[in-house]
Amino acid sequence: MTHQPQQSPQFFLTAPSACPYLEGQYERKVFTHLVGDKANELNDLLTQGGFRRSQNIAYRPACETCRACVSVRILANEFKMDRSLKRVWKRNTDLIGHSHRAEPSTEQYSLFRHYLDARHRKGGMSDMTVLDYAMMVEDTHVSTQIIEYRRRGPDSFISQKGEGELLAVALTDVMSDGLSMVYSFYDPDLADRSLGTFMILDHIQRAVAQGLPHVYLGYWVEGSRKMQYKIRFKPQEHLGPKGWERRD
Template sequence: MTQHPTQSPQFFLTAPSPCPYLEGQFERKVFTHLVGDKASDMNDLLTQGGFRRSQNIAYRPACESCRACVSVRILAQEFEPSRNMRRVEQHNADLIGTMHDAEPSTEQYSLFRAYLDARHRKGGMSDMTVLDYAMMVEDTHVDTKIIEYRRRGPDTFITGKGQGALVAVALTDKMADGLSMVYSYFDPEMDERSLGTFMILDHIQRAKTMGLPHVYLGYWVNGSRKMNYKMRFTPQEHLGPKGWERFGG
């Protein structure tokens, strides 16, 4: 009988449930737990294989009749912003992002709550409490960071930190080959700033500075309009049957 190392991950399959992106479809996911001293290495390997992380779970779609979900990663070192993206950067030039260890705060949760109530009132996260939010941030065995975006303050160039109110937050995994944007949210009353786009552009610049080749955006869902924004950040790669293949640029 073949012996398997006790450290080998065990994978599980969820029951079918209604797809949140495509009407009439049902989704299933294969998942495993990311725990122990090898969690970061396993997260790197699984992310490169099309998995996403949520707390200490790594998951990937395993739908029986649909292949609309496609893993997307930006080729950060080759990326050049479009004219519209440069305008977004200029519009948010008064913001500064500070990266620190993944620790929740009441200020973060207040912004998170406002974002959910305005953008995702009927979504699966709509009833998350402050304790649920803390678990989302803290329940990680990998190298996870929080990036807080604030308006620049009078002492910004001394302290290196923004001093104004919190306007956007990104929960991000730092991996061997890139940055993976796990979840991000922003002040819903600042639509004119395009803060979602700005945070992606900021992550691309951070990856460039760190010498990392990729920014992982999760899944593009073919047929879901709210996922189309991910296609604007080219060149990028899509994970298909033959592996990662270049798209655009």
């Protein structure tokens, strides 16, 4: 009989449930807990293997009849903006993102609530309370940060902070090989700014500045309109049966 080390993660499988992306499909997930002093190392390995983090859980699809979910990561050092993305970047040059410890605030939750009510009223997160939001941000054993985006002020060059109302927020894991965008949200009334796209562009810039080669975007689902934006950022890599494969 063999004995697994006490530190080895245990994996579990969820029951089937309706797929939120493809009508008529059912999803299952395999998951494990990210806890203890090895949580950062484990999160790195699992993210590189196609897992995503939610609080202290790492999960990935394990559907019986579908393989539509594909893990996507941007090759940050080689990324070049096309004309459309340059316009988004220029449109938001008056914003600055300030990163700090993963701590929730009432201001964040108000923006989060406004975003959900406008964009995901029927989604699985639609009934999240302020306590649920706090858990989403704080319940982490890995290196996680909040990035808050506001308009630049006269002292932003020195303070690296914006001023005024909060316009967008990203919850981001800092890994050994990249930044993983766990969740992001923004003011839905500012659709002309394309703030979701801008935050991805900003994360690419941050990854390059920190010497990190990748920005992890989670899953792309072919056939799902919700996910189409993720394949705009090239070159990128998709995780397949043979490992990470480049897509230009």
